[in-house]
Amino acid sequence: DQQVKQNSPSLSVQEGRISILNCDYTNSMFDYFLWYKKYPAEGPTFLISISSIKDKNEDGRFTVFLNKSAKHLSLHIVPSQPGDSAVYFCAASHFYSGGGADGLTFGKGTHLIIQP
């Protein structure tokens, strides 16, 4: 039973346009969400995160939106650049009040291809 779902295995976007990657989750305990970029045979690279107390977080070209009622988040990349081509993983976790946190639950990833 997948608790974090990325329903688009791939997405093709023209350079300069906006890329929107979507992610849905089912576990109500998740309160911290992250997006990672990954290349084959490499570890994931952190992009941006958002806590469940917020609905938007922005960092440069990357913006993450969280809709808690719909259990949905999205990553917007604008403008998209050729170097953005990679697999993007959505991940979720639960943080404890004492400072600890669960391991991450990942989606299956979306392969983003930026067309020149």
Place this chain on the structure above:
Amino acid sequence: GAVVSQHPSWVICKSGTSVKIECRSLDFQATTMFWYRQFPKQSLMLMATSNEGSKATYEQGVEKDKFLINHASLTLSTLTVTSAHPEDSSFYICSARGDGEIGYGYTFGSGTRLTVV
């Protein structure tokens, strides 16, 4: 920023032998380390969580006697794949979390490609 070093980056071993993978946090104390596995074209799956000085907690379906995890210090965790078989061939990635400002998030190592022949 937080850096996690993972070694080796790739290893080939014979069926039945054991392989050890090291994960080190270089500039922060990792109170918690996580081990993941990724099969080709699949997601990263959490295998186990280890807190320094405690026994690791394994996810359902992960054999604790096969995947031995040691987190003896605040900067080092090891994963030993014992009596490896071809079906253990996978990409193993560690992640570390600290309590301080550095390493508060999840910092990943670069991964280890294990091939069992």
